Amino acid sequence: MGRKNKRVEHAPRPIGGNSTETESHSDGEWHVRKLTGSSATKTYRCPGCDQEIRPATPHIVAWPADIPQGADERRHWHTPCWGKRLHRGPRG
Numbered sequence: 001m002g003r004k005n006k007r008v009e010h011a012p013r014p015i016g017g018n019s020t021e022t023e024s025h026s027d028g029e030w031h032v033r034k035l036t037g038s039s040a041t042k043t044y045r046c047p048g049c050d051q052e053i054r055p056a057t058p059h060i061v062a063w064p065a066d067i068p069q070g071a072d073e074r075r076h077w078h079t080p081c082w083g084k085r086l087h088r089g090p091r092g
């Protein structure tokens with residue numbers, strides 16, 4: 001009792017300790033966090049190619065920066081898939 005950890009946080013709570021960058025794309029602003037292989041411990045599905053991202057694969061996590069609950073929309077992408085996300089050809 002007596003000791004309160006009362007802190008006002010202005011920034012959205014960070015996800016993990018890795019550095020997060022903000023990228024501006026034609027579909028809005030995105031927070032992008034690069035994961036190293038050692039911090040990738042689960043299998044994810046990449047929305048870019050619909051393939052699995054295996055554990056220990058360096059990849060990125062991206063989520064919209066312009067909505068408050070954007071962190072709930074995090075997606076794991078292969079790094080190259082994120083890079084060509086907006087340049088996909090007609091074949092879907």
Ligand SMILES: [Zn+2]
Pocket residue numbers: 046047048049050051077078081
């Ligand atoms: Zn992919």
